[in-house]
Structures are given as C-alpha cells and as structure tokens.
Amino acid sequence: MDPRYEVPRRSGSSLSGSPALPSAQSRRRKLPPRPADYKLQVIIIGSRGVGKTSLMERFTDDTFCEACKSTVGVDFKIKTVELRGKKIRLQIWDTAGQERFNSITSAYYRSAKGIVIVYDITKQETFEDLPKWMKMIDKYASEDAELLLVGNKLDCENDRVISRQQGEKFAQRISGMRFCEASAKDNYNVDEIFLKLVDDILNKLPLELPGKELSNSILSLQPEPDIPPELPPPRPNTRCC
Numbered sequence: 001m002d003p004r005y006e007v008p009r010r011s012g013s014s015l016s017g018s019p020a021l022p023s024a025q026s027r028r029r030k031l032p033p034r035p036a037d038y039k040l041q042v043i044i045i046g047s048r049g050v051g052k053t054s055l056m057e058r059f060t061d062d063t064f065c066e067a068c069k070s071t072v073g074v075d076f077k078i079k080t081v082e083l084r085g086k087k088i089r090l091q092i093w094d095t096a097g098q099e100r101f102n103s104i105t106s107a108y109y110r111s112a113k114g115i116v117i118v119y120d121i122t123k124q125e126t127f128e129d130l131p132k133w134m135k136m137i138d139k140y141a142s143e144d145a146e147l148l149l150v151g152n153k154l155d156c157e158n159d160r161v162i163s164r165q166q167g168e169k170f171a172q173r174i175s176g177m178r179f180c181e182a183s184a185k186d187n188y189n190v191d192e193i194f195l196k197l198v199d200d201i202l203n204k205l206p207l208e209l210p211g212k213e214l215s216n217s218i219l220s221l222q223p224e225p226d227i228p229p230e231l232p233p234p235r236p237n238t239r240c241c
C-alpha cells in the first residue's frame with residue numbers, strides 16, 4: 001500500500017513503536033470537582049434510640065431505617081452543601097447514645113463547630129437526660145460551638161410526652177442554643193437542622209478573625225480526624241443550666 005494513504009492508528013501503537021494517542025476515554029475525563037471552600041465538623045449527641053443515626057442518614061443519603069442497629073462508638077458521614085455561594089464539606093459524627101461509650105465519643109466533641117443534641121418527644125427520660133449531655137458539652141466541646149436542640153419523632157404526635165414549649169424553654173435557658181422539632185422518618189425539618197447550623201457557624205467565623213478574609217486555610221487548620229483528637233482540658237461550666 002502506498003504509505004501516503006495509510007490511515008494513522010488511533011491506539012495500539014506498540015506495533016509501530018510510536019507513542020499512544022490519548023484514548024477516547026481519557027479525552028472524555030471530567031474535570032476534578034471544585035474543592036470545598038470550607039470543611040466543618042458537626043457532632044450529634046443524645047440518649048440511646050432518639051434517632052441520631054436516622055437524622056444523619058436522612059440528611060446525607062435520604063434514607064430511613066425502621067430497625068437500625070445501635071451505634072457502637074462513633075460513626076460518620078460526609079455531605080457537601082452549597083450555602084451563600086460557598087461549597088462546604090460537612091463531616092457529621094454520629095455518636096453512640098449509650099453511656100458506656102462516653103469515653104470514646106467525648107474525644108470527638110472538641111473539633112465540632114456545631115453540636116446537635118437530640119431527644120425523643122415520646123420518651124420522657126431522653127429529655128431528662130439533657131442536662132447530662134450539656135455537662136458533656138461543657139466539659140469537652142469548644143466554647144464557641146453552635147448548639148441546636150432537636151426534639152425528634154414529630155411524626156409520633158399521638159405518643160408525645162414532651163411538649164414543644166418544654167423543649168423551647170430548655171433551649172432558652174442556654175445561651176445561643178437553637179431549638180426545633182423534627183422527624184427523621186417523615187423527613188421533616190431535617191435539612192433545616194443541618195443547614196441552619198452551618199449558616200450559624202459561617203456567621204460566626206469572621207468574628208473570630210477580625211479584619212481577615214475567610215479562607216479555606218482557616219478551616220484546614222482543623223484536619224478531619226480519622227482518629228479521635230486529643231482530649232481537651234475541661235472547660236468552665238458556662239452553658240449548663
């Protein structure tokens with residue numbers, strides 16, 4: 001065949017020894033996703049069975065499990081959200097409600113910028129446990145962490161034993177604590193919980209560094225802990241009622 005009419009090979013150049021042309025697949029490769037502007041950690045605490053895992057899974061995967069296993073130690077999920085034109089990578093720590101795991105879970109409080117404290121509106125004892133959770137916060141969490149109290153299982157209105165006013169009153173006694181009722185099952189107020197918390201965290205950040213632009217580096221000072229961070233020194237009992 002006249003070499004002038006030879007069609008160049010697209011690939012499999014090993015025969016000719018010439019370098020391989022990029023394959024169709026590599027040419028179609030997508031651009032890497034835009035990195036997150038901020039990385040934030042949020043922790044969910046509260047007594048056993050109040051729905052901490054369910055709230056996290058509803059928010060991150062939009063799923064609900066009727067009979068989930070109790071959390072052992074700590075679990076986490078990641079979700080990226082866009083807020084105020086910023087991309088925020090949220091790392092959500094779901095802690096075990098059982099007291100015997102407190103020594104493990106307490107190690108995760110320190111790096112949390114936001115704390116969701118959950119009780120079950122149908123279970124009196126989970127509401128009565130709240131001061132105990134506040135003590136954990138006072139002892140282990142950063143003082144500037146945003147707090148949000150959630151009365152979960154709002155779909156069980158007929159079995160309600162804790163009124164909305166009781167929840168509100170508890171939150172009002174703690175400086176800066178927000179309150180809402182939600183249902184992981186019915187997906188009611190779940191996105192709102194996490195987005196409001198992130199919004200409050202973002203609101204607060206510039207005040208921590210007056211005169212400086214917010215940047216990724218501020219948050220990357222806090223690496224995402226794969227292992228529990230070191231236990232912080234106890235903090236003064238400022239928030240407990």
Ligand SMILES: Nc1nc2c(ncn2[C@@H]2O[C@H](COP(=O)(O)OP(=O)(O)OP(=O)(O)O)[C@@H](O)[C@H]2O)c(=O)[nH]1
Nearest residue numbers: 048049050051052053054066070071097153184185
């Ligand atoms: N009706 C109703 N049930 C819920 C809701 N959220 C969770 N549950 C149920 O409550 C039970 C406990 O839920 P979990 O999410 O495992 O609770 P948890 O707080 O993570 O429990 P621990 O890991 O033991 O601390 C499960 O059977 C869930 O299906 C809700 O909003 N409504």
